Ligand SMILES: Nc1ncnc2c1ncn2[C@@H]1O[C@H](COP(=O)(O)OP(=O)(O)OP(=O)(O)O)[C@@H](O)[C@H]1O
């Protein structure tokens with residue numbers, strides 16, 4: 001008899017637990033990034049020497065800015081039910097285009113605009129093929145990743161190009177405004193505002209989520225689904241090309257093999273921990289931005305505590321798997 | 333144990349969702365070999381109760397008792413319930429789209445040979461199972477390539493294939509035509525003879541009387557009454573469901589207005605053909621403010637015609653006119669811009685945005701118009717939504733609730749509101765009352781006749797002839813992609829529609 005009572009008791013304990021999980025799980029999806037963020041900050045304040053300083057804070061923002069731009073584009077594409085892993089290569093491609101045009105003696109601003117236009121065309125190509133032909137986004141953008149990286153290395157003749165002699169480009173990387181604030185901080189703020197308006201407040205953002213929820217229903221509601229999808233890939237490419245410009249100016253060099261490398265992974269990870277649904281239909285802008293900062297801070301933390309950099313990649317991969325596992329439970 | 337005839341006994345069951353008490357202290361019993369009707373308005377809690385029986389949801393902890401076959405049970409998922417002998421066909425079909433019919437029937441239960449799946453046996457068994465249901469179909473086809481009706485039958489075959497003592501059908505007939513319903517009822521009678529019990533959920537009250545032995549009625553999550561169907565005349569039944577006198581609903585009739593036929597033609601399609609021979613020269617016109625019904629069997633081309641009209645299907649030849657001017661819609665976007673609306677029959681795949689709010693679901697076609705500089709006005713969105721929530725009495729905790737948390741019928745009302753809110757000139761309704769309770773059906777029919785009075789043209793597709801009789805000024809009968817008969821005003825009756833379909837056949 002006791003045995004049976006114990007069993008029933010056990011069962012109810014498990015039941016209660018699972019009910020709790022049902023409450024905790026959506027909170028984890030929505031606020032996972034916030035929790036991880038607070039955890040990282042506290043960890044650093046406690047253990048990392050010289051962490052709690054305004055300069056560390058500005059440094060983190062400075063390092064995160066290019067990733068933010070890529071991740072905003074990624075948030076759009078993923079919440080639409082797609083993905084874009086060509087962004088890292090687009091960063092490098094945009095960089096090499098700008099540098100090549102500067103080498104030819106073209107005006108700085110003209111070369112930037114031309115490079116962005118070319119990258120937008122790449123995005124258009126991605127969007128058209130994915131929406132009209134119906135090729136899996138991950139396959140097509142993987143091909144683009146390889147092709148564009150190849151072009152970049154070819155144009156750079158496989159050498160690292162130092163950028164010190166291109167004055168405007170170099171200055172963009174080290175510029176400080178309003179006293180002593182790095183220009184990247186303003187770009188950071190700009191990205192946050194744009195992302196918020198575009199994804200959470202605009203008609204376009206609503207259409208993106210609708211397509212991610214149900215492409216067929218969106219089509220039958222009168223949304224021009226193909227057009228919106230193409231637009232999303234164009235935006236993703238444009239954000240990436242701008243990130244390429246920022247990143248190469250910040251590092252004052254263009255390494256055709258390394259510029260933008262792994263940015264697609266960091267961006268996807270940021271989106272995932274931010275709570276955007278990987279299956280599409282729900283975008284979390286603030287989550288993504290927090291995700292980006294977390295990605296940078298993992299690197300910084302590892303670095304400042306003298307742990308090998310490879311560890312940070314392991315942590316990042318763990319984070320992606322963890323947040324996907326949490327989300328998976330929420331879909332049924 | 334006191335009564336061996338009882339198979340399922342649930343007492344005092346409650347279920348709370350955030351913001352909603354879906355069930356409070358419900359009692360429910362099913363005898364062996366009995367067909368039990370589970371009835372009630374949209375959102376009454378029928379599906380929730382079923383999901384508790386099948387272990388998909390847990391009842392609130394501490395509430396009530398659940399006995400199956402005389403023993404207290406607590407299945408924790410649908411597979412566990414299946415092992416107990418409870419098999420379910422859910423309202424929202426849960427099939428694996430890319431797998432074949434045979435695989436879907438035997439999923440998790442495949443016949444094995446030396447540890448690997450015995451495909452040959454599986455396909456043979458599946459073929460036989462479908463033939464028992466009167467369906468002759470290639471069972472190796474992927475499930476997403478066959479019609480909704482066959483998908484429905486697959487789910488039924490799946491439920492029967494497991495050795496069940498209790499089979500639950502949550503609106504299993506909503507997309508079947510009359511013949512298929514007859515076949516299904518034959519199957520249910522056979523199951524009954526074997527001592528298997530069936531719980532049958534439907535909003536089609538005629539079916540309740542044809543197949544159910546007893547009926548349990550829920551209202552707002554509470555138990556109302558459980559009686560043999562013979563002691564439950566239709567008027568009482570509806571009154572119990574709605575909680576008020578239902579006489580006006582039952583006795584409603586269309587008032588014909590001959591003058592409508594004098595109105596100008598709003599929409600016309602001439603000689604519409606499709607190369608796949610699903611449409612073979614259809615002619616149809618709709619006047620301003622007219623309600624035109626499209627009758628016919630499944631596969632007679634009604635939905636295909638609707639999709640051609642709405643610009644979703646380009647692969648056709650023929651001419652279309654709006655207000656007498658030739659037009660060609662290249663996409664639904666064009667149609668919506670010209671103030672056409674289309675309410676699809678497939679709510680789950682083509683209607684709802686599951687993870688979006690009720691508010692977004694209602695205002696999606698017009699968010700463009702509700703915006704300034706591309707930014708949406710939340711205030712206007714909310715205003716429109718609240719107007720329709722009250723106008724159609726949509727049961728939802730708030731306008732921000734995700735639509736997938738609403739009951740099936742309330743989802744349908746949301747989709748209907750979506751198109752009313754955009755103030756169309758013409759609206760195509762493909763089975764608009766599917767899964768909607770009698771009360772709401774009455775409300776929706778009233779809205780249809782009032783918008784028609786405002787001059788909106790309506791194309792009304794329905795498999796339920798009495799619905800066409802109640803609502804239409806004119807009924808066009810389709811047979812194999814051709815219009816075979818047109819009935820106007822007083823000529824419209826269930827019998828005349830049926831006769832026209834039968835005449836088309838010969
Ligand atoms: N997962 C959920 N989260 C929150 N509320 C829910 C959920 N599922 C159901 N509800 C609510 O519980 C109530 C009962 O819903 P249920 O689906 O059981 O109704 P039903 O009787 O099956 O209706 P219908 O005839 O429209 O299918 C409704 O008010 C619904 O909004």
Ligand SMILES: [Mg+2]
Nearest residue numbers: 378379423740
């Ligand atoms: Mg239901």
